[in-house]
Amino acid sequence: MADKKKVRFIINPISGGKAKKDIPSLLNxxxxxxxxxMEITFSQSGNHAKxxxxxxxxxNKDLVVAVGGDGTLNIxxxxxxxxxxxxxxxxxxSGNGFARALNIPMNTIAxxxxLNTGKSLCIDSGSANGTAFINVCGFGFDAYVSSKFAEAGTRGLKTYARISIKELNQYKPKEYKLVQGLEQQIHKAFVLAICNGPQYGNNAYIxxxxxxxxxxFDITLLKQVSWTNFVGLSVxxxxxxxxxxxxxxTQRVKDLIVIQPEAGYVNIDGEPVWFDEQVSIKMHPKSLTIIVP
Structure with missing residues (x-):
């Protein structure tokens, strides 16, 4: 009989506002x-998960399983x-955008x-000033909302939607310079999303x-969002x-530099990360292996 594969589970006990106390028994x-x-661990913080x-x-574990949301997966x-x-x-x-896009079941048992039957898929990843991302690197309104969401006392889709609606008319588009080699573009944008995967989460395909x-990378740049076009854009x-x-x-790029008007938060796989004005985005082809259906 072949040797058993050594697998470590890293469980975020607070992700998505969902209890994880039943996970060990479900794994067993x-x-x-x-x-x-199997080895089961619970992270006490982001740094501990890392x-x-x-x-x-x-x-030399044969498999590491992240149990949590997009932020946990990123870490x-x-x-x-x-x-x-x-x-x-x-x-x-809360959103599980990365897992949904890869057809990972949302049902915990499934x-x-x-993990028993899945296959390996080697995918690309990205980095922003050396900080890894696997799904979306976002500037503008989505980064602003992610920073407010991180400060909120509760998690989940309802909290995210409430913050987005509250802040929609307060936020103003910003000017970004995109640099690719000798070529420069200047765009005024409400949202600038640099995407390795197709969706933010909850099947919202950016x-x-x-x-x-x-x-x-697929870039999606939203010029302006207000109450007059919010419903249509959401649909x-x-x-x-x-x-x-x-x-x-929209456009497709490999590596680029994004110059913001000032230092600020950037949405890295759903979590706000503070960056200086200049952010170097790099593509890392076939750099991460995921277990998928």
């Missing part, structure tokens, strides 16, 4: 014990890019069972044509046609 019941030698993921690589994945250690996913966040393994997001809206400018 539905993970194939004949295939896996330590657990780095240690798993050093210990774990940032330690696994450019290694031979694959990442499994049990999505328990996501656990997928870059419907984006693919995880094509070695390109287009969920119907996967935002790239066809007249308020949208």
């Amino acid at each position: 019941a539905h993970l194939d014990q004949s295939k896996f030698d 330590e657990l993921a780095k240690e798993a690589v050093e210990l 774990v994945a940032s330690c696994l890019v450019h290694t031979n250690t694959p990442m499994g996913i049990i999505p328990l966040g 996501a656990i069972q997928l 870059a419907p044509l984006a693919e995880f393994a094509d070695a390109w 287009d997001l969920f119907l996967r046609r935002i790239h066809q809206n007249k308020q949208t400018n």
Whole structure:
């Protein structure tokens, strides 16, 4: 009989406002014990989750499974890019955009069972001034809302929607300079999203044509969002046609520099990260392995 694969589970106990106390018993019941030698850990903070993921690589674990939302996935994945250690996913966040786009089941038991039968897929990742991202790097309103969301006392879709609606008319478009080699573009944008994957989360598709393994970023630039076009833009997001809206400018890039009007928060896979004015975006093709259906 082949040796069991050594797998470490890294569980974020607070992601998505969902309790995780039942996860160990579900893992014991539905993970194939004949295939896996299981270790369950709970992260105490983002830095602790990073330590657990780095240690798993050093210990030559065969698989590291992130249990949480897009922020948790980002932390774990940032330690696994450019290694031979694959990442499994049990999505328990607010939006779960990365997992949804890869057809990872939202049902916890089904996501656990997928680890028994899933296949490996090598995908691209990105970095912003060296900070890894696997799904979306966003400037403008989505970064602003993510910073407010991080400060909120509650998590979940309702909280995110409430903050977005409250701040919609207060936020003003900003001017961004995009630099690719010797070429420069200047855009005034409400949202500037640099996408490795197609959706923010909850099936809101900000870059419907984006693919995880094509070695390109898809950029979606929303010029202006207000109450007069909010409903139409929202419908287009969920119907996967935002790239066809007249308020949208799209393009595909590999590496670029984004120059903001001032230092500020950038949305890195759903979490706000503070950056200086100049942000260097780099594509890292086929740099991360994920367990998928």
